[in-house]
Amino acid sequence: MTLRDGARVGLRPIAPEDKPLLAASFARLSERSRYRRFFTGKPELSAAELDYLVDVDHRDHEAIVAVDLASGDVLGVARYIRSPHDPEVAEVAITVVDDWQGRGLGRALADRVTYRARREGVRRFSAVVQSDNEASLALLSGAGDTRRRVDSREVELVIELPPKRGTGARLGRALRAAAAGGLVPAKTIVDSLMPSSRPPVPPPRPIQTIVVGVDGSETATAALAAALELAAVAGAALHLVSAYSSIQEPADADSVLARAAGAARAAGLAAVTHRRSGAAADALLAVAGEEDADLLVVGNSGMTGASRILPGNLADRVSHGAACHVLIVRARRR
Numbered sequence: 001m002t003l004r005d006g007a008r009v010g011l012r013p014i015a016p017e018d019k020p021l022l023a024a025s026f027a028r029l030s031e032r033s034r035y036r037r038f039f040t041g042k043p044e045l046s047a048a049e050l051d052y053l054v055d056v057d058h059r060d061h062e063a064i065v066a067v068d069l070a071s072g073d074v075l076g077v078a079r080y081i082r083s084p085h086d087p088e089v090a091e092v093a094i095t096v097v098d099d100w101q102g103r104g105l106g107r108a109l110a111d112r113v114t115y116r117a118r119r120e121g122v123r124r125f126s127a128v129v130q131s132d133n134e135a136s137l138a139l140l141s142g143a144g145d146t147r148r149r150v151d152s153r154e155v156e157l158v159i160e161l162p163p164k165r166g167t168g169a170r171l172g173r174a175l176r177a178a179a180a181g182g183l184v185p186a187k188t189i190v191d192s193l194m195p196s197s198r199p200p201v202p203p204p205r206p207i208q209t210i211v212v213g214v215d216g217s218e219t220a221t222a223a224l225a226a227a228l229e230l231a232a233v234a235g236a237a238l239h240l241v242s243a244y245s246s247i248q249e250p251a252d253a254d255s256v257l258a259r260a261a262g263a264a265r266a267a268g269l270a271a272v273t274h275r276r277s278g279a280a281a282d283a284l285l286a287v288a289g290e291e292d293a294d295l296l297v298v299g300n301s302g303m304t305g306a307s308r309i310l311p312g313n314l315a316d317r318v319s320h321g322a323a324c325h326v327l328i329v330r331a332r333r334r
Contacts, residue, residue: 004104011112014063019050025074028097059120064112075100078109080117088123125159207234211288212297213241214260219299223329227297228267238271239291243283281317297327
């Protein structure tokens with residue numbers, strides 16, 4: 001098939017002789033991609049793990065690989081594993097190497113594995129969402145039926161497969177969440193690769209991008225000072241965010257951003273400014289997502305400055321909705 005950028009790839013069932021190709025494909029994944037899809041930061045798969053991933057029966061366990069027709073490299077894998085408790089339900093996982101993401105390959109793999117699952121009698125795909133991941137839960141709203149697992153922070157999502165062809169809007173929405181790291185990978189696969197009662201803590205990632213909310217208030221000033229100090233130590237890129245509501249002037253936010261950028265320059269740092277209209281939490285979370293932030297810095301209380309970046313208890317909302325680490329800074333007591 002031809003992807004939307006003109007690249008040519010082939011899709012075919014995985015085979016036992018694909019072990020070296022699959023190992024090389026896994027090595028091409030970034031540390032973040034490996035954790036999001038397998039809950040492991042290790043750089044390579046063991047021989048036993050590779051055996052499990054390539055030795056499939058193409059009925060209860062199917063895997064489709066995408067191959068670069070120019071080089072022969074494996075670029076991605078989509079697989080389903082049928083539930084041992086319900087033959088009409090299967091867990092699904094899709095992985096694409098980082099430098100081929102965003103080119104339509106994941107959707108092509110999803111279409112093909114959905115077709116194969118349907119042919120083998122699968123009627124529903126299942127996935128898991130962490131219950132405190134508000135952004136992913138909002139994205140998945142209406143994508144399928146959900147049920148909260150007993151004594152767990154996880155919400156199980158069950159998505160009906162379209163009866164005839166394609167992935168459909170609901171499954172497509174879930175796959176977008178999966179691409180954003182919002183869905184836990186197929187737990188059967190995870191348990192086989194990393195047997196444990198709970199996923200391990202992800203490996204530490206260097207702080208390369210910091211996002212901080214500013215509005216000129218005392219609380220925001222403390223947050224900015226902390227962000228400047230951390231950016232200087234880590235050598236991280238710095239992004240300043242200021243939001244304004246419908247009853248405020250954009251120029252007010254511009255003024256706040258100009259002062260914050262000046263403080264950054266005085267500390268020997270360059271900063272990118274972002275002026276956003278609308279809800280403050282949405283502004284911070286959107287910029288953090290767009291810039292793939294490693295750390296989001298906010299004040300601990302409501303702000304009262306011109307741009308009002310954190311009204312109310314928004315620090316709590318941001319900490320629950322962010323996909324990165326969040327630092328909540330207290331203003332210095334007098």
